[in-house]
Amino acid sequence: MIRHRTIGIVIGALILLIAGCTDNAANDEKKAETYIEGHRYNVLSREGLLNQYVLTREKLYGSGLESAMNMQTWGVQLVPPDAYIGKEITEYGFTVNGHPLEATYRANIQLVVLMSEGKVIGGTSFPVNEGEEMRIGAPYSVEGRTLEEVTGLSYKEWVANWNSRYGPPAEPKDQNLREDEIVTVELLCHQGLPNPGCVDWQSVEPEPINAFIEAVKSAERMAGQLNYMAQYDLNLIYRNQTTKRYHIALGTDRTMNGLLVDLENTSQGYSIPAEQANKLRALVAGPK
Structure with a gap:
């Protein structure tokens, strides 16, 4: 008798649960x-x-x-x-x-x-x-x-x-930038498009190298497919002479963000905050 009573209690609980779900559905529909x-x-x-x-x-x-x-x-x-x-x-x-x-x-x-x-x-x-x-x-x-x-x-x-x-999280701009191994940073005027006033630039000094590294690290993913014009080819050159390559556009307007494109995925752009972009503009322009 105890066993039958237990089964009856379980069945009763299930009936109440189903009835409760049905009532909730009816209330929601109303x-x-x-x-x-x-x-x-x-x-x-x-x-x-x-x-x-x-x-x-x-x-x-x-x-x-x-x-x-x-x-x-x-x-x-x-x-x-x-x-x-x-x-x-x-x-x-x-x-x-x-x-x-x-x-x-x-x-x-x-x-x-x-x-x-x-x-x-x-x-x-x-x-x-x-x-x-x-x-x-x-x-x-x-x-x-x-x-x-x-x-x-x-x-x-x-x-x-x-x-x-x-959408899915963006892939990192560089999964292993190896900052300590970068010995040279260079900007080469992008070829094939009008680029008046552009001058190639290079540095092996730690401060300019770090400025470019921070600009790359601070750049934020931009939405949508990218349609852009590159101003420079940016090369981060490592001690073993391998190179990490980007396109970069800085312009001269200090209120504007810069543009960074990893050449491993040229359909995705990254926005360099104006503060970081201005540091790079000052380096490239040189002392006045």
């Missing part, structure tokens, strides 16, 4: 519906729980379908995803009318409401596919605004900012 009604849209049907996942940084970038959908979904939210990384996200679907997109697509609209920890985050809208017509594309915001309208950026600008913020 909150999502209330959110939609607050926008004065008419709910025609409920599609229930569409998706459930734990948000990770890996879900916010990449070339896969899931990451692309997550990028587009979170791109039209008024809140960034940062606060929800590591938390469970649920998505509830509804078909509505009275939505601004109806006039454009002449169709009912599917609204997907995003929730986390029982609270509404936001959502997306997209015309319902009806008949033989198949619509594909990026979702709109709940109000029917495009990503460009929500962010104020072009799509290209938004992608660059997004990848800079949520």
Whole structure:
């Protein structure tokens, strides 16, 4: 009898747990519906729980379908995803009318409401596919605004900012700079492009060498694909006569950052802070 009673208690606990989860889901769906009604849209049907996942940084970038959908979904939210990384996200679907997109697509609209920890985050809208017509594309915001309208950026600008913020960590500019072994630093005027007033420069003194090392170490990764003009070829020459090579542009404007490009990856640029860039400008220009 004791054994049967124990089994009964376990089964009862499971039933209560399932009932509790069901109640939570029902409560969340009701909150999502209330959110939609607050926008004065008419709910025609409920599609229930569409998706459930734990948000990770890996879900916010990449070339896969899931990451692309997550990028587009979170791109039209008024809140960034940062606060929800590591938390469970649920998505509830509804078909509505009275939505601004109806006039454009002449169709009912599917609204997907995003929730986390029982609270509404936001959502997306997209015309319902009806008949033989198949619509594909990026979702709109709940109000029917495009990503460009929500962010104020072009799509290209938004992608660059997004990848800079949520993409994989940048590879180090140099995994083993071997600072103590650098014996010469030289700047050679970059060939092939107009470069008026450029003069080659070289030093074997510790202070100038350290200034260039600090500039390389302080340079910060720039977002997006790089399109640039090199002013100098920068060579850090080691005691064993091997060379670490960069492109560098300093210009003369002391308010501007410098540009550094590791020749092992010329599609990625790094910004040298103006303070460090000015030290290099002073060295190259020489005493006045």
